[in-house]
Amino acid sequence: MLHATKKEGETLLATKNTIYVAKRRVKMESLQGLSPIVHLKNQLGNSDYSTCVKTDDDGTLKALFFCHHASLELYSAYNTILFADSTYKTNKYKMPLLHIAGVTGNNKSFSVAFCFLAEENVDYYTWALECFNSAISCHHLPPPEIIITDRELALMNAIEKVLPNTIHMLCTWHIEKNILTNASKITKDPEEVKQIMSHWSNLIKISTTSDFYASFQRFSALYNPQFIKYVEKVWIPLAPRFVNAWTKKLPHFDHRTTSRIESSHAYIKTHLLNSQAGFPEAVKLITLALKAQHHEIKSQFHQQKITSLQNINSIFASCHGKISNYALRIAQRNFQSINPDDNRRCNQAQTVRTGIPCMHRISELLLSGRRVEPSDFHRQWHLKVSIVLFLFVFLLNSYSRTHSDFFILVLCRI
Numbered sequence: 289m290l291h292a293t294k295k296e297g298e299t300l301l302a303t304k305n306t307i308y309v310a311k312r313r314v315k316m317e318s319l320q321g322l323s324p325i326v327h328l329k330n331q332l333g334n335s336d337y338s339t340c341v342k343t344d345d346d347g348t349l350k351a352l353f354f355c356h357h358a359s360l361e362l363y364s365a366y367n368t369i370l371f372a373d374s375t376y377k378t379n380k381y382k383m384p385l386l387h388i389a390g391v392t393g394n395n396k397s398f399s400v401a402f403c404f405l406a407e408e409n410v411d412y413y414t415w416a417l418e419c420f421n422s423a424i425s426c427h428h429l430p431p432p433e434i435i436i437t438d439r440e441l442a443l444m445n446a447i448e449k450v451l452p453n454t455i456h457m458l459c460t461w462h463i464e465k466n467i468l469t470n471a472s473k474i475t476k477d478p479e480e481v482k483q484i485m486s487h488w489s490n491l492i493k494i495s496t497t498s499d500f501y502a503s504f505q506r507f508s509a510l511y512n513p514q515f516i517k518y519v520e521k522v523w524i525p526l527a528p529r530f531v532n533a534w535t536k537k538l539p540h541f542d543h544r545t546t547s548r549i550e551s552s553h554a555y556i557k558t559h560l561l562n563s564q565a566g567f568p569e570a571v572k573l574i575t576l577a578l579k580a581q582h583h584e585i586k587s588q589f590h591q592q593k594i595t596s597l598q599n600i601n602s603i604f605a606s607c608h609g610k611i612s613n614y615a616l617r618i619a620q621r622n623f624q625s626i627n628p629d630d631n632r633r634c635n636q637a638q639t640v641r642t643g644i645p646c647m648h649r650i651s652e653l654l655l656s657g658r659r660v661e662p663s664d665f666h667r668q669w670h671l672k673v674s675i676v677l678f679l680f681v682f683l684l685n686s687y688s689r690t691h692s693d694f695f696i697l698v699l700c701r702i
């Protein structure tokens with residue numbers, strides 16, 4: 289700064305110290321005499337975020353939770369299933385960012401809440417989830433029915449503690465990755481590893497618990513005992529959280545992995561531009577990402593309101609404009625799969641799991657002289673006009689205000 293201030297031929301009276309004092313004075317004035325942490329909290333408190341800050345005894349920031357009100361509005365419509373995972377390299381303090389995301393009726397991801405955490409242990413995850421819990425209860429919203437995560441033991445324990453009524457599912461993709469690493473390390477035989485992976489992927493699709501255990505016995509007899517020991521220790525006790533035999537009747541809408549949140553991380557990170565941002569700047573950039581995300585959700589909704597689906601059977605006529613096109617397309621495929629010669633009994637699992645009437649259910653409705661009504665779909669697939677109107681008004685009014693708040697925030701680099 290000294291160098292930049294000094295023009296050629298001028299005598300510079302300022303010393304390093306005076307500039308430091310002046311910079312500090314400007315900074316403190318912009319902070320209105322508050323510490324940067326208190327200022328950050330106040331600024332977020334005045335914006336459209338629900339926030340919580342965790343500091344240590346010295347006032348050093350240890351965790352920052354923030355959840356935009358527009359995201360909570362989306363969550364009020366789509367709160368059956370959530371995904372949680374941490375992402376890295378988002379800020380100059382190298383704090384992991386816990387990201388909680390949901391999915392709309394058009395199968396589009398949206399971010400619900402974020403939390404920078406100094407540590408990834410049970411206490412910090414518990415704190416983050418408690419903040420999330422209080423944000424949703426302030427808005428009279430229920431906890432999710434299902435949450436999908438990686439096998440992160442600290443996060444799993446925190447979920448059990450803070451969201452005891454939420455069903456916790458494990459990401460099958462992360463499990464496969466872990467199995468592949470261990471199988472390769474233990475057996476060292478690429479052919480056997482290939483067989484293991486294909487066998488495992490069939491194993492987790494089995495639809496009854498007795499068949500699963502019987503099939504696992506055969507799996508155990510075939511492969512390296514040390515590898516089987518690892519699977520028995522790490523994965524079998526957790527089988528109810530990812531094997532189809534247990535999860536088939538949960539309304540997870542066929543989400544079995546956290547890949548959805550991985551792409552949400554990528555989306556947020558394209559807005560973060562560099563990993564050297566301070567917290568105010570990171571929050572500001574995430575706000576811009578949310579704005580773009582909400583804009584897309586709104587446009588998609590409007591687009592399907594004006595372009596109704598082609599070639600959809602008239603039995604779905606009363607669902608137009610009320611059920612998302614994504615769900616209607618699947619229902620149409622189910623309808624086309626009806627086979628009058630198929631006499632197998634339906635166990636309703638598909639209808640419950642996807643929230644969309646299966647071919648048996650549709651055929652049953654038609655036989656009883658009914659058409660398919662919006663009420664035959666899970667509320668996940670219902671188009672929520674009020675939400676989109678909220679987003680519309682929100683995008684118009686609120687973000688500009690939030691942005692000006694963040695321009696002040698950017699001044700206080702903590």
Ligand SMILES: [Zn+2]
Pocket residue numbers: 634635636637638639646647648649
């Ligand atoms: Zn069925």
